[in-house]
Amino acid sequence: xxxxxxxxxxxxxxxxxxxxxxxxxxxxxxxxxxxxxxxxxxxxxxxxxxxxxxxxxxxxxxxxxxxxxxxxxxxxxxxxxxxxxxxxxxxxxxxxxxxxxxxxxxxxxxxxxxxxxxxxxxxxxxxxxxxxxxxxxxxxxxxxxx
Numbered sequence: 001x002x003x004x005x006x007x008x009x010x011x012x013x014x015x016x017x018x019x020x021x022x023x024x025x026x027x028x029x030x031x032x033x034x035x036x037x038x039x040x041x042x043x044x045x046x047x048x049x050x051x052x053x054x055x056x057x058x059x060x061x062x063x064x065x066x067x068x069x070x071x072x073x074x075x076x077x078x079x080x081x082x083x084x085x086x087x088x089x090x091x092x093x094x095x096x097x098x099x100x101x102x103x104x105x106x107x108x109x110x111x112x113x114x115x116x117x118x119x120x121x122x123x124x125x126x127x128x129x130x131x132x133x134x135x136x137x138x139x140x141x142x143x144x145x146x
Contacts, residue, residue: 007042008047063101065127095129
């Protein structure tokens with residue numbers, strides 16, 4: 001299978017970043033320049049897109065993770081700064097609603113002991129939600145606009 005064929009196979013399954021495709025195609029290429037040429041062509045033809053990759057990651061994972069965690073994941077893929085910044089802004093706007101929905105699915109009731117409060121706080125913090133958002137969720141604040 002050609003390098004371009006492999007890249008198209010990966011892209012047909014889901015969006016990939018340029019960094020991911022370079023790593024996956026590496027063992028099958030004769031040189032890094034060959035991979036660069038294939039990826040440049042795919043970008044020119046609109047088949048490889050950093051914007052679509054960022055949207056895909058957010059769509060797949062936003063319900064389970066906070067802005068900090070998703071921003072870190074996008075940074076690992078070395079996306080352009082403007083794309084990462086726009087994605088982070090979009091995530092921050094919906095952070096409280098997403099954290100509250102996750103908290104309701106996981107716990108559903110406010111903590112009644114300091115230990116339970118700490119456990120719920122650790123859970124949400126581990127998922128990358130901001131401290132002020134976690135405090136609002138555990139206090140039982142209602143979403144803004146309701």
